[in-house]
Amino acid sequence: MEFKVFVKASEDFWNNxxxxxxxxxxxxxxxxxxxxxxxxxLLCTNANNHFSVELLGVQEGFQCLVVKAHAEISMExxxxxxxxxxxxxxxxxxxxxxxxxxxxxxxx
Numbered sequence: 001m002e003f004k005v006f007v008k009a010s011e012d013f014w015n016n017x018x019x020x021x022x023x024x025x026x027x028x029x030x031x032x033x034x035x036x037x038x039x040x041x042l043l044c045t046n047a048n049n050h051f052s053v054e055l056l057g058v059q060e061g062f063q064c065l066v067v068k069a070h071a072e073i074s075m076e077x078x079x080x081x082x083x084x085x086x087x088x089x090x091x092x093x094x095x096x097x098x099x100x101x102x103x104x105x106x107x108x
Contacts, residue, residue, distance in 0.1 A: 003069070044069050
């Protein structure tokens with residue numbers, strides 16, 4: 001998938017989803033006397049052909065999201081904000097699907 005297609009698909013999905021929540025919230029008893037806050041920015045990132053999307057900002061009521069595109073060298077750098085070669089991990093988790101590891105399962 002091309003990044004432009006990913007951005008457009010993400011924009012369409014999140015705008016429609018949040019618009020539905022906004023319109024349905026008027027008749028919902030859960031929102032009576034409460035405010036729902038909605039995101040205002042859709043940030044799409046291309047990190048060496050690994051795509052991610054984040055919802056940022058806040059607004060009362062829903063208006064279409066402002067779409068911003070971002071490019072990064074790698075997903076590791078984007079997520080950790082540092083080059084992976086330059087950092088030492090604080091925790092190393094065991095492989096496999098396990099419940100959240102106890103201190104004994106962590107390598108420090």
